[in-house]
Amino acid sequence: EPEVTQTPSHQVTQMGQEVILRCVPISNHLYFYWYRQILGQKVEFLVSFYNNEISEKSEIFDDQFSVERPDGSNFTLKIRSTKLEDSAMYFCASSAGQFYNSPLHFGNGTRLTVT
Amino acid sequence: AQSVTQLGSHVSVSEGALVLLRCNYSSSVPPYLFWYVQYPNQGLQLLLKYTSAATLVKGINGFEAEFKKSETSFHLTKPSAHMRDAAEYFCAVSDPGTASKLTFGTGTRLQVTL
Numbered sequence: 001e002p003e004v005t006q007t008p009s010h011q012v013t014q015m016g017q018e019v020i021l022r023c024v025p026i027s028n029h030l031y032f033y034w035y036r037q038i039l040g041q042k043v044e045f046l047v048s049f050y051n052n053e054i055s056e057k058s059e060i061f062d063d064q065f066s067v068e069r070p071d072g073s074n075f076t077l078k079i080r081s082t083k084l085e086d087s088a089m090y091f092c093a094s095s096a097g098q099f100y101n102s103p104l105h106f107g108n109g110t111r112l113t114v115t
Numbered sequence: 116a117q118s119v120t121q122l123g124s125h126v127s128v129s130e131g132a133l134v135l136l137r138c139n140y141s142s143s144v145p146p147y148l149f150w151y152v153q154y155p156n157q158g159l160q161l162l163l164k165y166t167s168a169a170t171l172v173k174g175i176n177g178f179e180a181e182f183k184k185s186e187t188s189f190h191l192t193k194p195s196a197h198m199r200d201a202a203e204y205f206c207a208v209s210d211p212g213t214a215s216k217l218t219f220g221t222g223t224r225l226q227v228t229l
Binding site: 004033035041042043044045048056091093101103104105106107108109 | 149151156157158159160161164166205207216217218219220221222
């Protein structure tokens with residue numbers, strides 16, 4: 001079964017550094033998402049992306065965050081200047097469509113640790 | 116705004132016992148509801164979904180959930196727990212206008228003992 005793959009599985013970075021989290025969505029999917037889960041807290045929506053632009057973003061997704069689909073396969077999340085509170089598990093997801101018959105498929109996540 | 120509340124952050128059951136994980140939702144419109152499971156070091160996997168068809172929804176691994184509008188609930192059940200069911204379970208809700216942006220609950224960790 002096709003999978004969403006995320007790299008790296010664990011990233012450690014220093015506060016203030018830029019970090020890029022990478023995802024390869026399922027190949028025929030058109031909608032892409034980032035969610036994050038701070039340890040012990042809820043999984044939270046960050047952003048959705050369709051047709052090469054952001055379709056929706058949460059209040060968490062401020063100017064420090066950006067997403068890009070640089071080629072036909074990768075989908076990246078960049079954090080420009082990391083803060084301690086950015087430490088979390090970041091999940092990429094993709095779906096074939098936007099509606100109930102197109103569920104989200106999640107990757108295994110990237111654990112980001114900001115020191 | 117939509118939300119879900121999962122009662123009980125940890126549930127422990129014996130192998131072979133009934134599993135009941137509770138989820139209550141709040142939504143101003145008829146919602147779409149989902150249960151996801153997360154095994155250790157893995158991503159979220161869809162167990163089942165409710166999308167305004169049958170109120171009793173059957174999912175993978177023997178799980179099912181019943182949508183009860185009067186109780187605003189969508190509890191997850193399984194008649195007989197297996198050791199392999201030990202995982203974290205998340206209830207989620209979305210706006211029927213778009214099933215893509217999910218609002219998750221805080222999760223319930225299921226422990227299965229011998």
